[in-house]
Amino acid sequence: MYRYVTNRTLKNRAGEEKGRIKALVPTDSETAQIDYVCPECGFSEHKEQPWQRPFSVKCSKCSLDIKIPKLKDEIKKDKLRARKEAAAS
Numbered sequence: 230m231y232r233y234v235t236n237r238t239l240k241n242r243a244g245e246e247k248g249r250i251k252a253l254v255p256t257d258s259e260t261a262q263i264d265y266v267c268p269e270c271g272f273s274e275h276k277e278q279p280w281q282r283p284f285s286v287k288c289s290k291c292s293l294d295i296k297i298p299k300l301k302d303e304i305k306k307d308k309l310r311a312r313k314e315a316a317a318s
């Protein structure tokens with residue numbers, strides 16, 4: 230069993246979905262198991278590191294700080310965008 234599972238696409242600075250991050254935290258563990266593809270340099274790696282919020286992983290190649298966007302914030306952003314589009318039409 231896992232107490233935290235996420236599998237997300239990551240955008241680079243140009244807003245393109247070039248990377249992804251998968252993180253698993255077993256219920257009886259404080260260690261997150263991470264697989265990521267860096268959205269900036271394309272480097273991919275498996276990593277294990279202590280689980281803490283807010284969570285971020287450093288790309289081993291270009292040192293980009295890869296953050297897992299909070300689902301709530303993304304939903305909020307989508308709602309805002311939808312509202313703006315509705316207002317514009």
Ligand SMILES: [Zn+2]
Nearest residue numbers: 267270288291
């Ligand atoms: Zn990188």
